[in-house]
Amino acid sequence: MDIKHGFVDAVGNTPLIRLNSFSEETGCEILGKAEFLNPGGSVKDRAALYIIQEAEKAGTLQPGGTVVEGTAGNTGIGLAHICNAKGYKCLIIIPDTQSQEKIDLLRTLGAEVRTVPAVPYRDANNYVKLSGRLASEMENAIWANQFDNLANRRAHYETTGREIWEQTDGKIDAWVAATGTGGTYAGVAMFLKDQNPQVRCLVADPMGSGLYSYVKTGTITLEGSSITEGIGNSRITANMEGAPIDDAIQIDDPTAIKVVYQLLQKDGLFMGGSVGINVGAAVALAKQMGPGHTIVTVLCDGGSRYQSRLYNPQWLAEKGLA
Numbered sequence: 001m002d003i004k005h006g007f008v009d010a011v012g013n014t015p016l017i018r019l020n021s022f023s024e025e026t027g028c029e030i031l032g033k034a035e036f037l038n039p040g041g042s043v044k045d046r047a048a049l050y051i052i053q054e055a056e057k058a059g060t061l062q063p064g065g066t067v068v069e070g071t072a073g074n075t076g077i078g079l080a081h082i083c084n085a086k087g088y089k090c091l092i093i094i095p096d097t098q099s100q101e102k103i104d105l106l107r108t109l110g111a112e113v114r115t116v117p118a119v120p121y122r123d124a125n126n127y128v129k130l131s132g133r134l135a136s137e138m139e140n141a142i143w144a145n146q147f148d149n150l151a152n153r154r155a156h157y158e159t160t161g162r163e164i165w166e167q168t169d170g171k172i173d174a175w176v177a178a179t180g181t182g183g184t185y186a187g188v189a190m191f192l193k194d195q196n197p198q199v200r201c202l203v204a205d206p207m208g209s210g211l212y213s214y215v216k217t218g219t220i221t222l223e224g225s226s227i228t229e230g231i232g233n234s235r236i237t238a239n240m241e242g243a244p245i246d247d248a249i250q251i252d253d254p255t256a257i258k259v260v261y262q263l264l265q266k267d268g269l270f271m272g273g274s275v276g277i278n279v280g281a282a283v284a285l286a287k288q289m290g291p292g293h294t295i296v297t298v299l300c301d302g303g304s305r306y307q308s309r310l311y312n313p314q315w316l317a318e319k320g321l322a
C-alpha cells in the first residue's frame with residue numbers, strides 16, 4: 001500500500017518533467033520540477049509546511065492558534081490548506097495588485113483575507129511589514145515571515161533539492177529559477193552545490209526586480225515592470241543571503257508570455273507567469289551553454305490562477321502584450 005496520510009503527507013515528491021518542445025529546440029534536456037502538482041497547487045506548499053512544523057516544534061504555535069502572513073497568494077494558499085488540516089486559523093494580508101483568482105481562493109479556503117494597497121517595502125504599511133505587526137499584536141499567533149524565516153529554504157534544501165538530485169541521478173549541469181522569497185532558489189542551489197560544486201546556479205529575474213542588477217553589478221536597481229506574480233524583489237532576503245549564485249538572466253514579459261503559450265500549445269502544460277520567466281531563462285541558458293546539457297528549473301504553479309490575466313487576450317492587449 002502507498003497511502004499519503006492527509007494533505008500534509010501529500011506535499012512534495014513531485015515529478016520532474018522533460019519539457020519536450022524546448023528540449024528539442026535547444027538540444028539540452030530542459031526539465032521542470034512540477035510544483036503545480038503539490039496538493040495546494042504550488043511550490044509554496046513546501047515552505048508553508050516547514051514554517052508551520054518548525055513553529056509547532058518550537059512551541060510558538062499552539063493548538064487553535066493563528067498563522068498570519070503577508071503573501072502574493074501562493075504561500076497563503078498553502079498555509080490556508082495546512083491550517084485547515086491541522087486546526088489553525090489563518091490571516092492573510094495580500095497586495096490588491098494580485099489576481100482575483102488567488103484572493104477568491106484564499107477566502108474559499110477559509111482564510112481571513114485583507115487586501116492592502118501595494119506599497120514599497122520601505123513603507124510601514126507594506127503588506128509584509130503589516131502582517132508582522134498584526135501577528136505581534138494577536139494572542140496565540142505566529143508570523144510565518146516567509147521572506148526571512150529560514151524554514152522556507154530548509155524545506156527546499158531537504159526536499160526539493162534532494163528530489164532533483166535523485167531524479168536526475170546527479171546528472172545535472174545547471175539550476176535556474178526566479179526568486180520571490182528566494183526559498184526555492186536558495187535551498188535547491190545550496191543542496192546541489194553541496195553534492196557537486198560544478199552545478200551552475202543562476203537566478204532568473206523579471207523586469208522591475210533588483211536581483212539581476214545585484215548579481216551583475218553588486219547594486220540593486222529597479223527598471224521596468226512585469227505582469228508576473230510572486231517573483232522579483234528589491235532586497236536580499238535572509239533566505240537569499242549566502243546562497244550560491246553563479247550568474248543571473250533577465251527575462252522580459254513578451255518572452256515569458258511566448259514561453260507559457262508554447263508550454264500550453266506544444267507541451268500540454270497550463271502554467272502560471274513565473275514559469276514563463278523560469279523556462280525562458282532555462283532556454284537562454286541552454287543557448288549560452290550549448291547542446292548536451294541538463295538544465296533544471298521549476299514549474300511553480302498552474303495557469304488557472306491567472307485565467308483572467310495571462311490567459312485573457314483582452315487583458316494582455318490592454319497591457320500591450322497581445
Ligand code: PMP
Nearest residue numbers: 074180181182183184230274300
Ligand atoms: N512563482 C510563484 C507563482 C510564486 O507564488 C512564488 C512565491 N512567491 C515563486 C515563484 C517564488 O518562490 P520563492 O518564494 O521560493 O522564491
